[in-house]
Amino acid sequence: MKTTAATPLRGAQPHCQTCSLNALCLPLSLSENDMERLDDIIRRGRPIQKGQLLFQQGEEFQSVFAVRTGALKTYTLASNGEEQITGFHLASELIGLSGYDAGAYPLTAKALETTTVCEIPLQQLDHLADELPDLRKQLMRTMGTEIRHDQNMMLLLSKKNAEERVASFLLDISQRYQRRGFSSTHFRLPMSRVDISNYLGLAVETISRVFTRFQKNELIETQGKEIILTDLDSLYELAGLARAHDKCFSE
Amino acid sequence: MKTTAATPLRGAQPHCQTCSLNALCLPLSLSENDMERLDDIIRRGRPIQKGQLLFQQGEEFQSVFAVRTGALKTYTLASNGEEQITGFHLASELIGLSGYDAGAYPLTAKALETTTVCEIPLQQLDHLADELPDLRKQLMRTMGTEIRHDQNMMLLLSKKNAEERVASFLLDISQRYQRRGFSSTHFRLPMSRVDISNYLGLAVETISRVFTRFQKNELIETQGKEIILTDLDSLYELAGLARAHDKCFSE
């Protein structure tokens, strides 16, 4: 399968300055002027269809990407061919930075649905990061956030049981939708059960069983990929998380 | 327990310029002049004793640290009090950057043995990163490396069985000693079996059993914390890793 970044877009070009996501995305905290300079180096490609790759592990690292619409998963391949999903990426999130010093992408990014991205060529971004302190800080913040996410996943994979993992996962997605202005209790999971099971280090069957158990206990309602969180408090307790009214720390 | 960073050192002050680790550490790729500017903001404290904390989860994030001698572990606390070790840190490695944007340390760092560190105040480092492009790049490289490490750990915790985990762990340590000019087959593990088990998401007893099994199969020899890797090839195969003669990619 061929990667499909940077195919020119025919329609109107959106810009960071007018993008509704700019308060969540890389331009966050950039001045009007700096944002324009960032906008200048960004390439907008045609949409990526479900199942297509944005980039592939081992390919030369040329660009990082910000998700504009849609969703992707990133995964690493073990030498035995098994894959481990390391993250799901919703609108405004930046992908690829972990390859920054590697020369090649250390993971593969695949679209979970039709997805549009902003491509940011590494060389120019790297150059701009030296000129715009706010951009540099934002890049480092993004990487710090990624590290903390991954370390929380290590904790999840190492110490939590199946129900705690699923609850943590649902709440993570819930919080991310909420930050984007969507409902924190009614949403559509863009990934399959298989993807969820892979991400959480469980068998698909276990995910399915936990979902049905959660429904029996009236913590959630599901209908295919649509999901309603009916008892947030219990889910938070199950996940072993503070309810984070004041967003004390991430997980 | 009180954290003990930045207590003034009485003896001779070492410098980056003369430090044998500067080719592995943060000054990597800095010019002589830039290295001096970095050196100027670094504080060297008195040694930290085994079991003491360098910093604690939740404390205000003020500095990152480079390990000069000794070793530390870093771990995060779940809300139920369980801890998950996220990394072991040997000489020349940088700790704390993951808190860059968090305001507070997202994890705790504890000395595994008597350890000396170089303290780098965040504010000054952050300032210097805007002036020295090479330093900025090195910081981002460090963070990228950390992300890839953590994602490899996710794969390990999610997909590998006990023997594969232990083999991967031993080889990781082996490679890190080798890069520092030590033997890749004869070394001393600075951490306890309990720490290893926690890091690898297994019970202590399982670690112990795998170690004895590896000895019976003549893959390793152990005597307390001393360890000899007698069959690197088999260990690499077990770990599901390429032998990496040409260091094709990390794990």
Added chain:
DNA sequence: CGTGGATTTGAATCACCTCAAAGGTCGTGG
């Protein structure tokens, strides 16, 4: 409306965990 993939459910198995107890090791103080 049929087909292939995704999801759910059930039954049996297993890798690792827990519990229990017997060595070891190390630092401390007499």
Added chain:
DNA sequence: CCACGACCTTTGAGGTGATTCAAATCCACG
């Protein structure tokens, strides 16, 4: 220098949560 205690490591026996294997059901899409 040796005895003591605390902690770490090893070994054994039994239990269990999640997996695997198998099969039914659902669903999206051409």
